[in-house]
Amino acid sequence: MPGPGEYRPDPTEGITRIEDLPKPNLSFRSRNYRRRPCPHCGSSSYRDRRAHRTLHDLGDTLTGRPRDVVVLYSQHYCTRCRKYFNADMSDLAEPGSHYTRRVVNTAVRLVVEDGLPYRTASWSLWRDQRVFVPYATIQNWVEAGGEKGGASHPHRASRLGAGRLLGRHRGR
Numbered sequence: 001m002p003g004p005g006e007y008r009p010d011p012t013e014g015i016t017r018i019e020d021l022p023k024p025n026l027s028f029r030s031r032n033y034r035r036r037p038c039p040h041c042g043s044s045s046y047r048d049r050r051a052h053r054t055l056h057d058l059g060d061t062l063t064g065r066p067r068d069v070v071v072l073y074s075q076h077y078c079t080r081c082r083k084y085f086n087a088d089m090s091d092l093a094e095p096g097s098h099y100t101r102r103v104v105n106t107a108v109r110l111v112v113e114d115g116l117p118y119r120t121a122s123w124s125l126w127r128d129q130r131v132f133v134p135y136a137t138i139q140n141w142v143e144a145g146g147e148k149g150g151a152s153h154p155h156r157a158s159r160l161g162a163g164r165l166l167g168r169h170r171g172r
């Protein structure tokens with residue numbers, strides 16, 4: 001926790017509840033399909049129901065408002081595996097994540113490539129991108145090697161590795 005005298009140049013200082021932040025702009029994405037191949041066996045599976053999730057995205061720097069992406073997606077049932085699965089939306093976000101890939105990538109880059117301490121990266125994301133990410137969350141992302149889909153981004157993955165080896169996250 002920051003000490004009482006610690007300088008934090010943050011216009012949102014005093015805001016301790018995320019509900020007090022400016023209301024986000026909403027944008028909508030669809031990953032809603034009638035049929036999808038089962039990820040386990042490939043069997044074409046009908047939609048069982050629809051659901052949605054909300055992802056925090058990079059905000060609108062012109063209006064200063066955060067942006068949330070609401071993803072409507074289909075859930076399918078494979079009669080062969082007797083399992084439910086969601087339509088693939090890994091291009092937008094990791095499963096279970098509350099943030100878009102863009103946010104994760106930007107945050108990790110601030111720490112690994114720009115060498116910002118976690119708290120500064122958190123503040124920078126809010127100031128420049130209007131997305132509120134607790135610094136501990138950024139730390140988790142960096143320690144997890146950033147984007148988990150690193151296999152499709154080998155260059156980024158290797159830069160991450162190098163950055164961690166060099167300890168650049170300690171700052172310059």
Ligand SMILES: [Zn+2]
Nearest residue numbers: 038041078081
């Ligand atoms: Zn299946």
